Amino acid sequence: MATLTPSSPPSGATAPPAPPVLGRRDRLVLFVLCAAQFMVALDFSVLNVALPVLGADLGLDRSALQWAVTAFALPSGGFLLLFGRIGDLYGRKRLFLAGLAVFGAASLLATLAWNPAAFLTGRALQGLGAAAIVPTGMSLLTTTFPEGPLRDRALGISGTLLSLGFTIGMVLGGVMTDTLGWRSTMGLLAVFTLVVLPLAPGLLPESRTPDRPRLDVPGAITVTGGLLALIYALSTAAEHGFGGTDVRITLVTGVLLLVVFVRIESRHAAPLISLPMLRRGTIAFGNLGGLVTFSMMSTVVFVLTLYLQDTLGLTAFATGLVFGVQGVLSIVAGTFAPRLIGRIGARRTLVASLAGQGLLTAALLGVSEDSGAVLATVAVSLASMCHLGAIISYGLTVTSGVPDGEQGLATGLVTTTQQVGLTVGIPLLGVLATTGGDLYGGVRTVLALDAAIVLGTALLVGLGLRRRS
Known part of the structure; x- marks a missing residue:
């Protein structure tokens, strides 16, 4: 399906392999799959900046605000493995399209929500659609593009867009909330679905497991x-x-x-997860690093959003600009991280990135009740650079040395770790920031615990990977 363009080496010399070139149809397929993944990542963050405004409009108090995030995260994390396996057995394309349809309809419901119950129902259905989109989209990508440079390139593009989607959502959320209102953030997702869904049926090939074992x-x-x-x-x-x-x-x-x-x-x-594979050091410790970097960074973004608006009094637009700087530096990190991996290896890059994320999260403890926007902007942006380095290196760590026949399972574990990480971070530590009367004190407590968890994980992953290697 993919097209390679060969080049002729000079006489007496051996030319390096020609870079992979995607054909026109390949680019369209990649666009559809990456756009869907980007849309889901956007949904994880586009509403974060709008939470205080949304809460005031719908009547959700501060302690209930995180349900706007958790109502989406609960089904998207809980049903991920099940829907991934159903797609393997009964058709990935079919389930992918169904997920897109549910996601689009749910986004419309959340846009038009007339009370908290209707809004949270829409968010939960969005999560259900995302649970179908993410694993089937990744499987369609790996089965469409052959093993080697083309698949590596496709996965690289997908991973970068997935990471950028979370950050870009923060910027768009701030701008749209201040100019068009919080409902526009959900309406954007409905429009996005209308662009992707009509293209998918004619472009994507159907894909399922040939032997079709029994569902576990x-x-x-x-x-x-x-x-x-x-x-x-x-x-x-x-x-x-x-x-x-x-x-x-x-x-x-x-x-x-x-x-x-x-x-x-x-x-x-025919288990959903191969336990013998989980015993491999690179897979066990690599996924641990991925779980922590996703869960702890999403928590930092959540509590900083509350701090910047509720404590410092910044508008949603200004808060979005803070995370806009974060997005720019994440793009820079996406350029340099592969070079660092080429020099010191994926495992060392993972450990170094986790350590950097933890130290920069600890630096956020320097914010005060009166000022801290500049420190928050610098520290969270640099922490996000380390975070993106951890994302790229943990995926490579987990899939390195895995036989071709097990690459799909290894990739599935990477996706599951990512989604569960995004799901559990905010409810796990967000409790401490949103309960009690002292928001500033709660934010500092969360940041301290967050930094300690990331630094402890960096040490554990470093020792584990070194021992297993």
Whole structure:
């Protein structure tokens, strides 16, 4: 399907391999798949800056604001593995298109929401659509482009756009909220879907697993139920704390279901997750690094949004500009990270990037109740550069040394880690910032814990990868 353009070497010399060239149809396919992934990443962040305005309009108090994020993240993380496997067995293109349709309709509902219930329903359905789009889109990409330089290039473009989508969403969210109102942020996603959905059916090939093994129904039920229970417990604690009976019950239930899931996977002939693969050092520690960099950076963005607007009194537009600087430096990091990986390797780059992200998050503790916008802009922007370096290097670490026949599973683990990381960070630590009367004190507590977790993970990943290598 893809087109390579050869070049003739000079006489007596060996020319380096010609760079991969994507044909016209390949570029259109890549556009559709990357646009869908970009749209989902945008949804994770475009609403963040608008949260205070949205809360005042719909009647959501501060402790309930994070539900605007969690209502989306809960189904998108909880159903990811299940929908990925359903796509493998019954058709990735079919499920991808269904996910796009649900996502577009849900975005329209969130745009027109007349009360908190309607809005949160739209957000939950957006998450359900995203859970179908992300794994099937990644599988369609890896099955459309052959193993080698073309697939590497396609995955590189997809990963960069996915990372930029989160940051660009912060800028667009601020500009659109101040000029058109918070509803325009959800309307943008509905329009985006209308652009992508009509192109997809005629361009994307159908793809499914040839041997079509049985669906691991017990595994799917336990892992989905376990993730939903855990995320619900963490999110509910944002309003009522961890002392509530419902929080404790769902927390214990979630842990028990995940334990049962591991037991099921160890015995199933066609498991959702291969446990032997998880025992490989590069996969275990690489995914740990990816989980932490995604979850902790999304938490920093969330609490800084509240700090800049509620504590310093910045407008949504000004807050968006702060994260706009972050986006520019992330693009710079996307250019230099591959060069650093080429010099010191993906594993060392992952450890160094995590350490940098942790140290720069700790630097944010220097903000005060009266000033801190400049420090926040510089520190979060530099931390985001390290964050993007960690994203690129953890994906390469996880997939390095994996046989061709298992690359799809390794890529699926990368995607799952990314989505779960984006899902759990805000409900896990956001509780501490949004409960209690002292927002500034809560923000500092979250930043301190965030930095400690990232730095501790950098040390653990460094030791683990060194020992396994």
